[in-house]
Amino acid sequence: MKFGGTSVGGAVAIRQAVEVVRSQLDREPVVVVSAHAGVTDALFAIARAATTGTADTELIAVRHRQILAGLELDRHLLDPLLDELRDLARGVRLVGESTPKVIDAVVSYGERLSARVVAAALTAGGVPATAVDAFDAGMLTDSSFGRARPLPDEGRMLRHLQTVAGVPVLTGFLGADRDGNITTLGRNGSDYSAALIGVALNADEIQIWKDVDGVHTADPRLVKDAQPIRRMSFADVADLASFGSKVLHPAAMVPAMQHGIPLRVRNTLLPDAEGTTIAAMVPSDRPVIRAIAHRTGVALVTVHSHRLVSQHTFLAKVFAKLDEIECDVGPVAVGEAAVTVAIDAAFSDRAVECLAADGEVQVATDRAVVGVIGDAEVLENGGIAEVLAEVATSGIPVRCAGLGAVGSTVAFAVDAERLSETVQLLHRRFFTAR
Ligand code: ADP
Numbered sequence: 040m041k042f043g044g045t046s047v048g049g050a051v052a053i054r055q056a057v058e059v060v061r062s063q064l065d066r067e068p069v070v071v072v073s074a075h076a077g078v079t080d081a082l083f084a085i086a087r088a089a090t091t092g093t094a095d096t097e098l099i100a101v102r103h104r105q106i107l108a109g110l111e112l113d114r115h116l117l118d119p120l121l122d123e124l125r126d127l128a129r130g131v132r133l134v135g136e137s138t139p140k141v142i143d144a145v146v147s148y149g150e151r152l153s154a155r156v157v158a159a160a161l162t163a164g165g166v167p168a169t170a171v172d173a174f175d176a177g178m179l180t181d182s183s184f185g186r187a188r189p190l191p192d193e194g195r196m197l198r199h200l201q202t203v204a205g206v207p208v209l210t211g212f213l214g215a216d217r218d219g220n221i222t223t224l225g226r227n228g229s230d231y232s233a234a235l236i237g238v239a240l241n242a243d244e245i246q247i248w249k250d251v252d253g254v255h256t257a258d259p260r261l262v263k264d265a266q267p268i269r270r271m272s273f274a275d276v277a278d279l280a281s282f283g284s285k286v287l288h289p290a291a292m293v294p295a296m297q298h299g300i301p302l303r304v305r306n307t308l309l310p311d312a313e314g315t316t317i318a319a320m321v322p323s324d325r326p327v328i329r330a331i332a333h334r335t336g337v338a339l340v341t342v343h344s345h346r347l348v349s350q351h352t353f354l355a356k357v358f359a360k361l362d363e364i365e366c367d368v369g370p371v372a373v374g375e376a377a378v379t380v381a382i383d384a385a386f387s388d389r390a391v392e393c394l395a396a397d398g399e400v401q402v403a404t405d406r407a408v409v410g411v412i413g414d415a416e417v418l419e420n421g422g423i424a425e426v427l428a429e430v431a432t433s434g435i436p437v438r439c440a441g442l443g444a445v446g447s448t449v450a451f452a453v454d455a456e457r458l459s460e461t462v463q464l465l466h467r468r469f470f471t472a473r
């Protein structure tokens with residue numbers, strides 16, 4: 040049972056989470072938690088501010104003490120960890136430099152603090168529980184700080200968790216490399232942690248508790264009448280996640296899919312709601328267009344070849360360079376002597392720098408990517424035209440378009456300021472009007 044940032048965002052939510060765990064004690068749950076909402080962002084800001092000498096952990100301490108007070112827990116419960124965090128931030132400030140390894144160590148406190156709060160809240164509520172740092176429980180990863188990849192579990196986690204008294208409350212997001220350095224699995228990585236832990240324990244089910252009643256036909260924050268989807272296949276959710284939907288971490292589907300363990304997305308605030316069940320079976324009644332995903336903070340990078348090398352060599356070089364700076368690439372449009380890729384805007388300066396030798400580079404920031412997920416056949420047979428026509432006739436310029444790897448997603452870029460309008464009109468066209 041994994042509880043995300045908002046599901047452990049404050050005393051009220053945590054009390055709710057305690058009831059959810061209590062209601063399923065007969066199933067022997069293992070709990071995985073995120074940092075309290077907003078804490079990871081604050082920790083990143085502290086780690087990055089180190090070089091300017093403004094890193095201050097006091098606000099984080101205040102926030103956690105407020106949560107402890109709200110739950111009527113010992114106000115000194117977190118003092119050892121908060122002291123450690125303060126000392127670490129001070130060390131970073133004195134050195135004046137934060138490497139990816141140091142950033143991971145700093146941000147790890149979010150989940151470590153939260154696991155202790157939730158374990159204490161469960162225990163106080165009559166459900167004995169123990170906080171467990173995933174890196175102590177055998178969550179081993181490589182040393183790619185900030186985006187670490189897990190190493191095979193080989194029974195470590197099960198062996199460790201069998202020794203834990205009461206309900207184990209594990210930290211999401213965190214692992215350790217072979218040298219014992221703390222690593223993180225990338226932003227929103229706790230869903231991935233939960234899937235890895237569920238697989239390691241051969242769980243009946245991996246429950247992901249969020250602030251929404253399951254996966255919807257579009258982000259409910261953007262589309263008011265987005266509808267919950269009751270049953271989905273792993274593949275559809277993987278498409279949704281990889282085309283930018285923030286509802287589940289894209290990697291979380293992989294271990295669950297490989298081991299055939301169903302995932303359920305449930306709502307902590309409405310625990311009786313059905314949520315979404317994600318399994319290998321393709322629901323027989325699924326519609327041809329299944330969901331609309333979007334991603335913001337995108338830059339479109341276009342490289343015009345100098346035509347000094349063949350086109351495939353040019354493309355190979357462009358993608359190799361982007362891979363070198365570890366930049367994920369979204370929808371791609373290829374012309375005779377040019378290529379356009381959608382990347383995370385945070386990478387745009389580095390991308391321009393590393394691609395300059397391969398051609399003339401243009402960048403457009405403030406873009407967003409929209410992905411329409413549906414049947415490959417339908418999308419390939421005129422479905423793309425229908426999607427793009429709908430957007431074009433509304434006067435919204437399409438900046439770059441492409442088809443997903445297996446043909447089941449049409450992805451295109453629009454100006455960020457036209458994003459909500461685009462998602463809303465496509466939702467009206469394919470869902471509300473259906
Ligand atoms: P947590 O941090 O609790 O794990 P997130 O906040 O990362 O959860 O993800 C839940 C949010 O994802 C929802 O509040 C919702 O706004 C957003 N979201 C985006 N796309 C969808 C979708 N298709 N269905 C449901 N929620 C979505």
Ligand code: ASP
Pocket residue numbers: 043044073074079080149211212225226227228229230
């Ligand atoms: N706390 C981490 C983040 O905010 C991981 C997670 O919540 O999934 O990115």
Ligand code: MG
Pocket residue numbers: 043044045073227
């Ligand atoms: Mg989150």
